[in-house]
Amino acid sequence: MDDALIEKLGILADAAKYDASCASSGAKPRRGGKEGLGSTTGAGICHAYTPDGRCVSLLKILLTNHCLFDCVYCINRRSSNVRRARFTVEEVVELTLGFYKRNCIEGLFLSSGIIRSPDHTMEQMMLVARTLRRDHGFAGYIHLKTIPEASPWLIEQAGLWADRLSINLELPSDHSLKAFAPEKNGGTIKAVMGQVNERIVEAKEERRRFSPAGQSTQLIVGADDATDRSVLETSGTLYQRYGLRRVYYSAFSPIPEASSVLPVKPPPLQRENRLYQADWLLRYYGFTVEEIASGGEGGMLDLGIDPKLAWALKNRERFPVDVNRADREMLLRVPGLGARAVDKILSARRHTRLRMEDLGRLSNGLRRARPFLIAADYHPAGGLTDRLDLRQRLVTPSSQLSLF
């Protein structure tokens, strides 16, 4: 690796850091064997964490940060004055293999600015994945961010080599997309999502490999005037209609070379955090978008408390819940009880009537759950859920304990 390549790596990693997706999970187990290199274990591994608290799992870079498009939220838009660089296919392959052999990464997440034409760009990205897999027997994780404007055949070729394809929607509504990303087209993006979803479903039925870890997308939050409710509605549709594995939320971040159309101040990072929590409730806890949004005000989530607690405080009549009797669905709605704690409760209560002390061993969130629970030896005194200061009491002293 020479100076020039290290320099390019700096530029093209910097240019890729605003994409929130980094996961390396969800692929079927696979190994490179005696001739190849690497393995995927299904779970994914975070190999390091940066001082922004995010993990480094994949080598996340752009093939190039030259771009024909002019999306205002993007540092790489054609009217930005940033330094430009461009990798060759061979250079990306060399970097991926080199870092992988030193156990720095789980694989590659390759994205790109659009150069010459969307097809040309997509083909270069596909060639990186093909070279890694076919010429080097690389069995690590590969995530390609597709160029939605590329021809369908190229996106299908990419799916043969990648573990995951992502198609970034970036903005939740068509009118924001039109205003902020003039060359992009919401219809095209969703058509590609539909195409990819169809191929994934078929391949699964026919036991072929096509983007086995599914597809994901990213929404930028806080660059336009979209409410949390409309963001979550978009996500709900994407999960249902296009079978997406993940929607990533990326709080709009100040960038050097910002456009004057953008808001001056970034949104609070807490907003992104709340959206992830809400997304979780949507996918694993049986909540509807409507229920989640009703916990906040004016379509925005409550930044002070997590969305599950917000919902519970507005639906106090449904609490307290008896841990020894309630069904799984209702236990999942108790603030502070996660899915794993609920499963443990269900399996433990077949053998014994659970007391508060037992619950303390089953869940780390008991302090927050307490007002919403009935146990064998515990009934909230005088209907604690009716107390007006409940929100206050739950939020203030424990903020660092309660969330994670």
Next chain:
Amino acid sequence: MHTITLREGADLDGFRRAVRRLAAAGTAPDKVLWSVGAPSLFGGEAALASEGGAPVFLPQAVGQLIETVVCHGDPERYALLYRLVWRVLNGERALLDQHADPLVHRLERLDKAVRRDIHKMHAFLRFRALPGPDGEERYVAWFEPDHHIVEAVAPFFVERFESMAWTILTPKGSLHWDRRRLMSGPPAERPDAPAHDRFVDDRFAEGWQRYYESTFNPARVNPTAMRAEMPRKYWANMPETAAIPAMVRSAPARVQAMLEAEAAVPRRRMPEKAVAAMARQAPDSLADLNRLIQRSEPLVPGATQAVLGEGPEGAAIAIVGEQPGDQEDREGRPFVGPAGQLLTAALEEAGIDRGGLYLTNAVKHFKFVQRGKRRIHQSPTAGEVKHYRWWLMTELGFVRPRLVVALGATAALAMTGRPVAVLRERGPMAFDGWNGFITVHPSYLLRLPGEEERRRAQAAFVADLRRAAALA
């Protein structure tokens, strides 16, 4: 009182032998004293036959928990595990379901700590490349795990880096892989691992540090979250972490600078260029399209080459078959195998010049299963047909025939997008944007058993071709 002495580290075999003996004798947990003795790391005493005691049958989950917890550094681990085994054997088969039980809770915490340690070793261990004596690279790593997990992590590294020669050194034992065999070695000390500056590794460590610095977004600085997942004790062995203090220190100033900077004055460049480039990208000739098809990977691996369409652009009739067969795959031309010859004969009989037609297939690659020396043709699936549909439609767009004749069910599926019962629906049919005609595939005629039946079917096929020619 029984005293059981196990070797240092994770002595699963020793523990198993002891449990068999104790269980056979019906020894209660409070009558056993567990101690850890001679430091012999990797099964030095494994030769000891399992004296006394028949195997003890435990639920699978208990066995798994034991395997992990013996790796823990807590000296009490064996006593706790034996208490668990005792209770499971004495009427509490489902004890592990009782997560609120204090013993189970305690063991689950030990289990979790070991799993976390294993996970962190998978994640935070870094190899450095050393040139070997034979010029071949050898990868070496130094790591300090909290628990006795060196044996437990070995399968992961063998599987992942099977094609590399590597060594992992730790204070709790070492591992050596020569691409065929795994060897365990004694504990190592830090100086046993070559110092950083003695590594010649194509500057990858330097490149990695640069990557790490560049991927950090100063507007999101949150060192607490970082340390929760990557505690300081791991930093010494990870080259990239040297950059952390400076990254954190400079973050506020970098953000301030971004916020204070005035919005960038855009360099005016014409958006028309981008839009035009997008419009230009589709293949603009049949030759161009054929180059794309040839460059593309078959959806089903194995085919020698893509088989392209053949015939003049502007042909009045395009004939769409299923997919290339064995002979087509070898020669790279459509309709040259037995079915192709039958088609040629039928065209002749119908008085149609094959040279004036455009002949192609719905799927461009041969798909087969190998049976001895023979490659047995496999029909394409609906998914495969759809995958190739974009190519077929683009291809027909260049040829612009007046009529498209679909031979057989696969071609009919490609043209209509739905399953078609060919024998029932044969005849003219409007395809998506094309005047169409459906008839059987000549290979269907080859498969008919009776001579008489075949003659009749062939006559019907020739009649279909005549009708199609009249429509075009």
